[in-house]
Amino acid sequence: MGIEVAVEGLTKSFGTQTIWRDVTLTLPAGEVTVLLGPSGTGKTVFLKSLIGLIKPEDGTVRVDGVDMVNDPDRRVFRARKRFGLMFQDGAMFGSLNLYDNIAFPLREHTRKTEREIRRIVLEKMDTVGLAGEEKKVPGQISGGMRKRAGLARALVMDPEIILCDEPDSGLDPVRTAHLSQLLIDVNARIDATMLIVTHNIEIASTVPDNIGMLYRRDLVAFGPRETVIASEDPVIAQFLRGSPEGPIGMSEEKDAALLAEEAARAANRPRPVARPIEIPAQLRPSPGEPERSGEIRHAARVDALLPSLPHAAAEAIRRGRVATAEAAAVAAAAQQAAAQRAASASQPAPQPETHPAPQPPPLPPEFRPPGETP
Amino acid sequence: MTTPQMSVPGAAALRQTGRLFALAGTVLAMTFRRPFQLRELIQQFWFIASVAILPTMLVSIPFGAVISLQVGSLAKQLGAQSLTGGASVLAVVQQASPLIVALLISGAAGSAICADLGSRTIREEMDAMEVMGVSPIQRLVVPRVLACTAVAVLLNGLVSVVGVAGGYFFNVELQDGTPGAYLASFSALAQLPDLYVSELKALIFGFIAGVVASYRGLNPRPGPKGVGDAVNQSVVVTFLLLFFVNLVMTAIYLEVVPAKGA
Ligand SMILES: Nc1ncnc2c1ncn2[C@@H]1O[C@H](COP(=O)(O)OP(=O)(O)OP(=O)(O)O)[C@@H](O)[C@H]1O
Ligand SMILES: [Mg+2]
Numbered sequence: 001m002g003i004e005v006a007v008e009g010l011t012k013s014f015g016t017q018t019i020w021r022d023v024t025l026t027l028p029a030g031e032v033t034v035l036l037g038p039s040g041t042g043k044t045v046f047l048k049s050l051i052g053l054i055k056p057e058d059g060t061v062r063v064d065g066v067d068m069v070n071d072p073d074r075r076v077f078r079a080r081k082r083f084g085l086m087f088q089d090g091a092m093f094g095s096l097n098l099y100d101n102i103a104f105p106l107r108e109h110t111r112k113t114e115r116e117i118r119r120i121v122l123e124k125m126d127t128v129g130l131a132g133e134e135k136k137v138p139g140q141i142s143g144g145m146r147k148r149a150g151l152a153r154a155l156v157m158d159p160e161i162i163l164c165d166e167p168d169s170g171l172d173p174v175r176t177a178h179l180s181q182l183l184i185d186v187n188a189r190i191d192a193t194m195l196i197v198t199h200n201i202e203i204a205s206t207v208p209d210n211i212g213m214l215y216r217r218d219l220v221a222f223g224p225r226e227t228v229i230a231s232e233d234p235v236i237a238q239f240l241r242g243s244p245e246g247p248i249g250m251s252e253e254k255d256a257a258l259l260a261e262e263a264a265r266a267a268n269r270p271r272p273v274a275r276p277i278e279i280p281a282q283l284r285p286s287p288g289e290p291e292r293s294g295e296i297r298h299a300a301r302v303d304a305l306l307p308s309l310p311h312a313a314a315e316a317i318r319r320g321r322v323a324t325a326e327a328a329a330v331a332a333a334a335q336q337a338a339a340q341r342a343a344s345a346s347q348p349a350p351q352p353e354t355h356p357a358p359q360p361p362p363l364p365p366e367f368r369p370p371g372e373t374p
Numbered sequence: 375m376t377t378p379q380m381s382v383p384g385a386a387a388l389r390q391t392g393r394l395f396a397l398a399g400t401v402l403a404m405t406f407r408r409p410f411q412l413r414e415l416i417q418q419f420w421f422i423a424s425v426a427i428l429p430t431m432l433v434s435i436p437f438g439a440v441i442s443l444q445v446g447s448l449a450k451q452l453g454a455q456s457l458t459g460g461a462s463v464l465a466v467v468q469q470a471s472p473l474i475v476a477l478l479i480s481g482a483a484g485s486a487i488c489a490d491l492g493s494r495t496i497r498e499e500m501d502a503m504e505v506m507g508v509s510p511i512q513r514l515v516v517p518r519v520l521a522c523t524a525v526a527v528l529l530n531g532l533v534s535v536v537g538v539a540g541g542y543f544f545n546v547e548l549q550d551g552t553p554g555a556y557l558a559s560f561s562a563l564a565q566l567p568d569l570y571v572s573e574l575k576a577l578i579f580g581f582i583a584g585v586v587a588s589y590r591g592l593n594p595r596p597g598p599k600g601v602g603d604a605v606n607q608s609v610v611v612t613f614l615l616l617f618f619v620n621l622v623m624t625a626i627y628l629e630v631v632p633a634k635g636a
Binding site for chain 1: 493494497498499501502504505506507508509
């Protein structure tokens with residue numbers, strides 16, 4: 001069972017440069033959250049602050065009663081064992097081979113026998129697609145392999161909180177898709193609280209329960225996935241579409257003259273008809289994996305929140321849930337068809353065991369699509 | 375809670391000094407923290423010994439010779455040839471030997487330690503270790519500092535012997551001294567505390583060399599150039615500290631332990 005991470009009033013500066021200020025958010029237990037933000041807005045600094053590697057000047061990060069910012073080192077050290085952090089650059093130990101790198105936390109903190117360690121390490125290496133590379137040292141592998149090794153090391157202790165710094169950068173599109181699925185499956189299996197920093201819109205829009213965004217020293221958005229995707233805030237909208245037009249420029253912010261010029265140009269152009277933004281379905285655990293308890297808790301939490309949300313946000317949540325339910329139904333049908341084909345092909349062999357795909361949580365009655373009766 | 379960044383001149387230097395002492399204290403405390411990193415200690419010990427032994431020997435023979443020649447000719451001018459042996463032995467054992475050992479350990483091993491730790495720091499390996507709840511100080515720094523200290527103490531014994539033997543050879547063979555006078559003056563002037571203080575110096579110097587190298591290695595400025603600068607500074611800072619500490623220790627020793635026959 002994951003644990004909640006409550007961040008309150010966090011402010012960090014290096015010298016005179018303020019990285020971000022007064023960041024307040026809660027990573028709900030067992031839920032998956034994605035943190036977005038233009039390059040250089042301090043996402044990595046934020047992750048490192050959560051785990052106590054960087055000490056912000058102000059604010060608190062509470063993890064099960066421990067304040068990772070202000071508590072004495074001894075307590076922070078103990079609390080860190082509940083985290084798994086995947087570094088942006090992998091941060092593998094250059095002097096150890098991949099196997100020993102990934103076995104490191106097990107050897108340090110558990111009394112497992114070398115045989116058990118071997119089983120766990122090989123299994124994790126297999127899940128990140130590094131089987132057979134045990135003997136290589138970090139200097140001999142590609143950047144993408146280093147990241148996957150870093151992920152395997154972060155997962156090896158089955159941590160309660162998993163922080164991933166750009167797990168997708170340096171990976172090809174297929175591996176990125178596998179990685180998204182892997183993250184969701186890990187969440188389903190160990191119910192860890194997860195925070196993923198990424199620039200990948202595909203991951204941001206299909207994997208998490210919640211999305212946050214850092215921009216110009218502030219947390220400009222934090223909320224359920226659907227509401228942030230549907231947000232009309234120009235910064236968020238521009239970022240999610242990856243468009244050059246909008247307030248985000250190549251440097252931290254565009255200067256005023258450039259903005260005015262752009263506004264003039266946009267005014268002259270025919271405006272596209274405003275249509276509702278599509279909310280993609282959320283990724284679900286692979287067949288055979290358990291339900292995500294985090295997803296169920298998230299749904300309950302959002303249901304409680306619904307009455308207080310503006311209409312557009314509630315509508316976005318409804319569309320997101322419909323899309324997710326539809327995708328799950330399609331996947332289940334496809335799986336059943338495949339199972340039947342396999343069964344009829346191999347008669348009279350015994351029916352192969354099929355795992356039903358986990359079903360998403362039901363919609364609250366007021367948000368069921370019209371025409372559907374319970 | 376904000377930490378005011380004072381801009382008093384010299385504050386930065388004081389802060390660095392404070393952090394250096396804090397690291398030294400942490401290393402001492404962590405030495406007794408389990409699990410003790412025996413494997414790492416042995417590896418480091420072996421490494422430091424292997425890079426330091428040969429250069430130390432090669433330096434100590436001519437150095438012992440120079441001191442013995444210089445003292446020998448001075449003693450001749452003063453008409454005290456019979457005391458050459460003891461005088462040069464004292465100079466070698468008490469002053470030259472611990473310094474030579476510490477300088478070479480700092481130059482040959484400290485620079486390697488600093489570069490190793492520095493490149494690990496900028497590759498975030500230290501952060502990764504801390505995140506996994508393992509203290510890099512206990513895991514990496516303590517074995518290195520202990521290895522530096524132990525190698526310094528042991529090499530100091532070796533250099534003392536080599537220096538004294540070299541002095542004997544040059545005095546007897548080249549300056550027409552007599553073996554009997556050399557040995558007699560040796561036992562007349564030298565005493566066991568001279569050797570003790572020599573070893574104590576080597577111990578402290580080795581510790582300083584290890585701590586300074588580790589401190590700079592743990593706090594490089596970012597980037598490969600930062601590591602290069604850190605290595606450079608670690609050697610220079612160690613040298614400065616060694617000569618200063620040597621001055622203090624020598625002064626105290628000469629006050630506290632009465633010279634033999636005085
Ligand atoms: N140790 C440090 N000392 C001084 N400034 C730092 C330090 N670490 C980070 N910064 C500054 O903090 C800002 C945020 O850096 P950070 O690495 O968190 O960005 P990021 O959001 O992770 O970017 P990216 O998406 O490119 O990884 C940058 O302007 C950087 O220069
Ligand atoms: Mg980053």
